[in-house]
Amino acid sequence: MRFIPTTSSDKKNMMDSIGIENVEELFRSIPSEYLLQEPPGIGEAMSEQDVTQFLSELSKQNVSFDDASCFIGEIAWYHYVPSIVQSVTSMPSFYTAYTPYQPELSQGTLEAIYEFQSYMVHLTKMDASNASMYDGASAAAEAMIMVLAANRKKTALVSSLLHPYLKKVLYTYALPRNINLVEVPSDDGSINHEALQKLVSDDIGCCIVQSPNTFGIIEDLAEISSILKERKIASIAVVLESFSLGLLQPPGEYDFDVVCGEAQSFGMYPQFGGPGLGYMCVAEKYIRKMPGRIIGKTVDVDNQPCYVMTLRAREQDIRRNKATSNICTNNALCALQATVFLSTVGQKGLRDLAKRNFNHAHYAFQELNDVEGITIPYKKPFFNEFLVQFNKPLDYVRDELLQRDMLISKNNFADYFSYLKNSVILSFTEMNSKAEIDLLRDALKEVLK
Amino acid sequence: MKKNIELLYALSHEEKTGYKLPYTEITQDYVNESLPNDWVRKELFLPNVSEVEVARHFFNLSKLNYGVEDGMYPLGSCTMKYNPKMNEHVAQYDGFQKTHPLQADNTVSGNLFLLFDLEDMLCEITGMDAFTLSPAAGAHGEFTGILLIRKYFEDKGEADTRTIILIPESAHGTNPASAVAAGFDVEEIKSTATGEVDLDSLREKLSDKVAGIMLTNPNTTGMFESNIKEIAALLHENGSLLYYDGANLNAILGIARPGDMGFDIVHLNIHKTFSTPHGGGGPGAGPVGVKEHLISYLPEPIIGIEDDSIELPDMDIEEKLYRMNRMDKSIGRIRLTDSSFSVLVKAYAYILTLGEEHIHEVGENAVLNANYIKAMLKDFLYSPIALPCMHECVLSASKLENGITALDISKRLMDYGFHPPTNYFPLIIPEALMIEPTETETKEEMDRFITAMKTIVRESKENPALLKSAPTNTPIRRTNDTKAAKDLDIAYKRR
Numbered sequence: 001m002r003f004i005p006t007t008s009s010d011k012k013n014m015m016d017s018i019g020i021e022n023v024e025e026l027f028r029s030i031p032s033e034y035l036l037q038e039p040p041g042i043g044e045a046m047s048e049q050d051v052t053q054f055l056s057e058l059s060k061q062n063v064s065f066d067d068a069s070c071f072i073g074e075i076a077w078y079h080y081v082p083s084i085v086q087s088v089t090s091m092p093s094f095y096t097a098y099t100p101y102q103p104e105l106s107q108g109t110l111e112a113i114y115e116f117q118s119y120m121v122h123l124t125k126m127d128a129s130n131a132s133m134y135d136g137a138s139a140a141a142e143a144m145i146m147v148l149a150a151n152r153k154k155t156a157l158v159s160s161l162l163h164p165y166l167k168k169v170l171y172t173y174a175l176p177r178n179i180n181l182v183e184v185p186s187d188d189g190s191i192n193h194e195a196l197q198k199l200v201s202d203d204i205g206c207c208i209v210q211s212p213n214t215f216g217i218i219e220d221l222a223e224i225s226s227i228l229k230e231r232k233i234a235s236i237a238v239v240l241e242s243f244s245l246g247l248l249q250p251p252g253e254y255d256f257d258v259v260c261g262e263a264q265s266f267g268m269y270p271q272f273g274g275p276g277l278g279y280m281c282v283a284e285k286y287i288r289k290m291p292g293r294i295i296g297k298t299v300d301v302d303n304q305p306c307y308v309m310t311l312r313a314r315e316q317d318i319r320r321n322k323a324t325s326n327i328c329t330n331n332a333l334c335a336l337q338a339t340v341f342l343s344t345v346g347q348k349g350l351r352d353l354a355k356r357n358f359n360h361a362h363y364a365f366q367e368l369n370d371v372e373g374i375t376i377p378y379k380k381p382f383f384n385e386f387l388v389q390f391n392k393p394l395d396y397v398r399d400e401l402l403q404r405d406m407l408i409s410k411n412n413f414a415d416y417f418s419y420l421k422n423s424v425i426l427s428f429t430e431m432n433s434k435a436e437i438d439l440l441r442d443a444l445k446e447v448l449k
Numbered sequence: 450m451k452k453n454i455e456l457l458y459a460l461s462h463e464e465k466t467g468y469k470l471p472y473t474e475i476t477q478d479y480v481n482e483s484l485p486n487d488w489v490r491k492e493l494f495l496p497n498v499s500e501v502e503v504a505r506h507f508f509n510l511s512k513l514n515y516g517v518e519d520g521m522y523p524l525g526s527c528t529m530k531y532n533p534k535m536n537e538h539v540a541q542y543d544g545f546q547k548t549h550p551l552q553a554d555n556t557v558s559g560n561l562f563l564l565f566d567l568e569d570m571l572c573e574i575t576g577m578d579a580f581t582l583s584p585a586a587g588a589h590g591e592f593t594g595i596l597l598i599r600k601y602f603e604d605k606g607e608a609d610t611r612t613i614i615l616i617p618e619s620a621h622g623t624n625p626a627s628a629v630a631a632g633f634d635v636e637e638i639k640s641t642a643t644g645e646v647d648l649d650s651l652r653e654k655l656s657d658k659v660a661g662i663m664l665t666n667p668n669t670t671g672m673f674e675s676n677i678k679e680i681a682a683l684l685h686e687n688g689s690l691l692y693y694d695g696a697n698l699n700a701i702l703g704i705a706r707p708g709d710m711g712f713d714i715v716h717l718n719i720h721k722t723f724s725t726p727h728g729g730g731g732p733g734a735g736p737v738g739v740k741e742h743l744i745s746y747l748p749e750p751i752i753g754i755e756d757d758s759i760e761l762p763d764m765d766i767e768e769k770l771y772r773m774n775r776m777d778k779s780i781g782r783i784r785l786t787d788s789s790f791s792v793l794v795k796a797y798a799y800i801l802t803l804g805e806e807h808i809h810e811v812g813e814n815a816v817l818n819a820n821y822i823k824a825m826l827k828d829f830l831y832s833p834i835a836l837p838c839m840h841e842c843v844l845s846a847s848k849l850e851n852g853i854t855a856l857d858i859s860k861r862l863m864d865y866g867f868h869p870p871t872n873y874f875p876l877i878i879p880e881a882l883m884i885e886p887t888e889t890e891t892k893e894e895m896d897r898f899i900t901a902m903k904t905i906v907r908e909s910k911e912n913p914a915l916l917k918s919a920p921t922n923t924p925i926r927r928t929n930d931t932k933a934a935k936d937l938d939i940a941y942k943r944r
């Protein structure tokens with residue numbers, strides 16, 4: 001077995017040192033009835049050549065973005081990943097290392113994560129960031145739990161225009177904590193401010209909004225924040241398409257208390273769902289209540305600047321059942337990917353990329369708007385995706401597009417908003433050329449005729 | 450080695466860049482006409498640096514880290530085994546990476562096949578009846594598993610009465626934290642001197658309020674719960690469920706299965722047992738397996754097959770596999786996407802490599818190695834447990850002279866080129882040093898480690914200052930953690 005280096009003479013030597021005749025003696029504490037007589041049925045062992053060939057074939061059974069144009073977003077986006085990202089995350093001492101409990105041997109990870117936290121703080125315009133969360137949904141759920149615990153409240157307002165999956169995760173996390181979720185109604189594709197105004201009361205501990213929202217539309221964060229601030233209700237903004245932070249005023253600019261979400265767009269392919277990268281950024285007053293790891297700068301005994309995990313007394317290994325969260329392993333390598341990505345594209349590159357996404361999506365909007373059989377229900381400022389409604393069954397349209405090497409989402413928004421029959425989110429990034437968009441337009445003209 | 454590496458912010462200059470936008474024929478700028486001006490971002494504080502500076506920066510940073518290729522990484526409870534290169538390679542196939550979680554099922558039959566087959570293999574390996582591959586890490590799996598327990602009792606109309614999860618005091622911190630996150634009260638049960646469940650304490654705590662127990666087996670002191678049969682019987686007679694924390698599954702991989710021991714739910718740490726890298730703290734994956742009676746509570750989505758007469762593996766099953774979202778009794782959704790797919794691809798490649806021939810060698814060699822280290826060191830460091838251990842051995846620095854602690858030993862080990870063992874865990878053993886060599890360690894490297902440990906113990910008597918001032922051979926030395934918390938600096942500030 002090529003990952004086990006022990007020879008039979010090593011084995012013999014070790015058994016002699018231990019004072020046993022055979023390895024089975026070491027398993028005597030396991031009641032014999034539990035010892036397997038047959039190996040688990042997992043098939044014959046395969047060589048590397050066979051595994052790679054098999055998996056290569058398997059991967060080719062998928063329709064990948066190399067085979068078809070991808071117009072899917074919602075929770076993950078297809079962006080270009082510069083070669084250097086892969087190169088850095090392939091460095092063995094980055095990807096094989098454990099959580100940096102021993103700072104003397106982990107300055108590489110620690111400094112990189114400090115840079116990640118710095119980038120996220122400036123991107124969101126908040127005071128602090130943690131070292132990462134699992135994904136955008138668990139980040140939002142943990143933000144809700146953190147804020148409600150701090151405010152000693154049990155009710156959270158949630159925008160009805162959170163992505164349906166994000167909303168479902170919030171419900172999953174809220175239930176065991178006896179947190180009530182009250183949905184804020186929408187109006188014409190964005191949060192209904194009057195309805196929000198009516199819902200705010202002293203019982204409410206926080207309000208969670210997503211922007212761009214599940215329809216891709218940018219919420220009026222200034223207005224929402226001021227409604228909430230007036231009643232001293234903590235505000236949580238969720239940004240899933242982190243590229244939008246390159247073009248849009250960040251929630252921190254409007255005094256949000258927490259900004260969290262998904263940063264998969266920063267250097268990670270969609271990978272059929274993961275891993276992506278959850279992040280959480282907070283205002284000063286929540287720093288010591290944040291879940292997860294936080295990296296801080298300090299000095300060593302020689303007064304050399306260095307980095308360590310800090311504010312550890314919040315965490316599960318110390319506080320156990322009183323910890324702010326149960327998170328232990330996070331998404332550190334994904335945070336490194338994002339850090340390398342952001343370092344490479346820089347301030348200018350991220351602005352350019354965000355604008356490029358905006359322009360491509362708006363070109364697509366303009367072209368699709370005139371296609372007969374397409375209705376665009378909401379026409380408000382959006383970032384890089386928008387909702388369209390077809391005059392034919394969505395499954396039919398999706399299959400027809402697939403025949404023409406185009407991928408659209410499996411999510412029919414009618415499943416979540418019954419009044420939106422045959423509707424789907426179309427997403428456009430720097431990866432979708434004008435030619436691709438024109439082909440999509442022409443295909444839809446034909447299919448919807 | 451460069452010791453102090455400036456942040457990239459320090460190298461930033463507006464003329465530098467590491468990126469150029471691609472060509473596009475869409476040249477119209479829609480921002481002015483389509484976005485209210487005050488919604489446009491004004492200021493963005495990120496560095497502008499060239500690609501070569503990025504490459505050097507991270508390459509130099511990586512040199513300050515210690516990884517599995519640097520040498521022995523005997524972190525107990527963490528299973529720092531070798532991460533096969535093949536795993537990284539296959540996970541990067543375009544056909545996997547460049548697929549979207551919201552693609553229609555008929556366009557991702559390769560992915561669905563892989564996940565379906567992996568679920569099946571994990572069932573075989575653990576003795577469970579079904580798996581969800583969604584959880585993002587061990588603790589996320591625990592949260593999911595305890596929600597399943599909650600739902601199970603809700604369904605039986607006992608949710609209001611079954612409010613307690615029992616957890617041994619030797620358990621990992623995520624166990625109690627996850628049980629609380631899933632809405633339960635935690636009661637600790639005492640551990641015996643070997644970290645096993647104290648049966649008297651367990652009997653005392655059992656009542657009709659107990660929903661379940663979370664056990665790690667082998668436990669966190671590296672001992673197999675020899676009374677597991679009795680424990681399972683006690684809990685089941687009480688109508689309660691058994692949860693298996695799979696962090697230590699490596700010890701019994703291919704040798705015994707939690708499902709056969711009476712566990713109703715297990716989570717696996719893919720990033721431990723199944724060789725996927727720890728990434729400096731993640732990402733991992735924490736699949737959860739259940740017995741038949743809990744299947745209907747699993748989180749969405751479930752991967753199903755239209756015709757279960759189809760034999761796997763047989764790749765001509767296009768359009769037969771599908772994801773199913775709504776099940777009436779499901780605990781719901783636990784994450785945005787369906788799984789940490791690329792981590793699971795790596796685990797799948799690893800299991801294919803082990804196969805039926807080799808899988809038991811993992812547990813055997815992991816256990817042999819740990820016992821070897823224990824045998825060689827037990828006369829030098831206090832060994833609180835005399836019996837053979839499983840995949841990790843716990844030694845203690847508590848009997849050393851001159852006020853030497855587990856931390857001092859750990860720091861001095863760095864000077865000898867090793868990553869230290871886990872220290873101060875489990876909490877029930879004072880000054881614990883928990884050593885887990887894993888099956889992929891060579892005898893030669895373990896012998897070097899043993900020699901280093903013996904030398905350090907000698908130094909602790911003859912020249913304790915060497916230990917107290919260690920490490921001296923590392924990029925930085927002991928850190929001022931108090932200052933880190935007091936003068937909090939957790940992000941670079943604009944000057």
Ligand SMILES: Cc1ncc(COP(=O)(O)O)c(C=O)c1O
Pocket residue numbers: 327328329526527586587588589621623624665669694696697718733735
């Ligand atoms: C015994 C035990 N249980 C649970 C966990 C939590 O797993 P994770 O870090 O993947 O969340 C760990 C990991 O450190 C562990 O050692």
